[in-house]
Amino acid sequence: TLPEKVTIFEVGARDGLQNEAHVSTENKIEFINRLSQSGLRHIEAGSFVSPKWVPQMADSMEVMQQIQKQPGVIYSALTPNIRGFELALAAGAEEIAIFGSSSEGFSQHNINCSISESLKRFEPIMLLAQKHQIPVRGYLSCVADCPYDGPTPPQQVANIAKALTGLGCYQISLGDTIGTGTPLRIARMIEAVASQVALENLAVHFHDTWGQALTNIYQALTMGIHVIDSSTAGLGGCPYAEGASGNVATEDVIYLCQGLGIKTGVDLDKIASAGWMITEKIGKQPTSRTSLALKSQ
Numbered sequence: 001t002l003p004e005k006v007t008i009f010e011v012g013a014r015d016g017l018q019n020e021a022h023v024s025t026e027n028k029i030e031f032i033n034r035l036s037q038s039g040l041r042h043i044e045a046g047s048f049v050s051p052k053w054v055p056q057m058a059d060s061m062e063v064m065q066q067i068q069k070q071p072g073v074i075y076s077a078l079t080p081n082i083r084g085f086e087l088a089l090a091a092g093a094e095e096i097a098i099f100g101s102s103s104e105g106f107s108q109h110n111i112n113c114s115i116s117e118s119l120k121r122f123e124p125i126m127l128l129a130q131k132h133q134i135p136v137r138g139y140l141s142c143v144a145d146c147p148y149d150g151p152t153p154p155q156q157v158a159n160i161a162k163a164l165t166g167l168g169c170y171q172i173s174l175g176d177t178i179g180t181g182t183p184l185r186i187a188r189m190i191e192a193v194a195s196q197v198a199l200e201n202l203a204v205h206f207h208d209t210w211g212q213a214l215t216n217i218y219q220a221l222t223m224g225i226h227v228i229d230s231s232t233a234g235l236g237g238c239p240y241a242e243g244a245s246g247n248v249a250t251e252d253v254i255y256l257c258q259g260l261g262i263k264t265g266v267d268l269d270k271i272a273s274a275g276w277m278i279t280e281k282i283g284k285q286p287t288s289r290t291s292l293a294l295k296s297q
């Protein structure tokens with residue numbers, strides 16, 4: 001059975017724009033302000049990582065301080081360490097996310113440490129977050145395949161999801177970072193994880209590199225998952241996963257949900273228009289098929 005409603009967790013301003021070299025702070029702010037008017041309740045607005053690693057996110061402080069925050073919208077940011085947490089707090093983030101990997105190779109390439117070292121590094125962040133009563137989301141990358149290590153065993157995903165939950169993450173976002181997963185493998189992975197972490201605490205985060213994201217989302221919906229990460233206009237990729245393309249487009253997820261009779265609370269036209277605005281600024285077009293179809297009508 002399908003859920004009655006889903007929560008869309010918008011990651012375009014972070015996962016999308018972390019891969020775009022020339023987006024001005026002003027344009028990021030306008031993009032987030034428009035997203036804020038669409039009915040979205042969760043907007044990832046920045047990332048407090050090393051600017052040497054991801055220079056595209058170096059202006060997250062300015063962005064988060066200057067957006068017009070909409071009541072009822074939770075603005076969050078990525079924090080890999082205590083330094084990032086303190087910056088996120090100063091920027092006014094109301095929620096943060098730690099991000100680990102279910103494969104060793106990606107962990108090393110993305111955050112420069114092993115999985116077990118990363119879990120140790122997350123502990124003091126969790127303590128501080130608890131002290132400040134900031135909810136923490138946990139991302140888990142490479143839940144299907146790793147660009148360095150190959151296929152990820154579902155049990156390994158489950159074990160690390162459990163560890164992140166044990167650390168205090170309220171939700172685990174299962175990332176198919178390079179978008180190679182197909183429905184049966186995704187189903188096996190979700191089954192394994194759901195044996196360790198309650199389904200209601202899981203989200204899916206699918207990149208669309210191989211064109212499977214929507215199909216995999218449908219699979220996840222049938223299994224009871226009701227939080228979906230997506231990126232307006234299909235922006236994005238990952239700087240440490242070569243060839244990875246954007247997340248599933250928010251427009252496409254909304255259209256799918258509309259067709260299935262599932263409420264999202266998000267206005268498709270407003271999202272599409274925000275997507276055209278930001279892609280025009282970077283000299284591109286949305287990759288969202290729904291957005292392109294709407295435009296040609």
Ligand code: HMG
Nearest residue numbers: 048049050053054080083084110111112139141175177238
């Ligand atoms: P490191 O080099 O091992 O650590 O990086 P370090 O502590 O030696 O720091 C290196 C430099 O960065 C130092 O500067 C630090 O001060 C500075 P220097 O002394 O050389 O001048 N630094 C910072 N600056 C600002 N804010 C900070 C910060 N931390 C250190 N918070 C580290 C380790 C984790 C910092 C680094 O590897 C890093 O920043 N990685 C982030 C990579 C990243 O952002 N990847 C993309 C996001 S994850 C993703 O997209 C996947 C996801 O979407 C899910 C999916 O699709 O799978 C979430």
Ligand code: MG
Nearest residue numbers: 015175177238
């Ligand atoms: Mg991602």
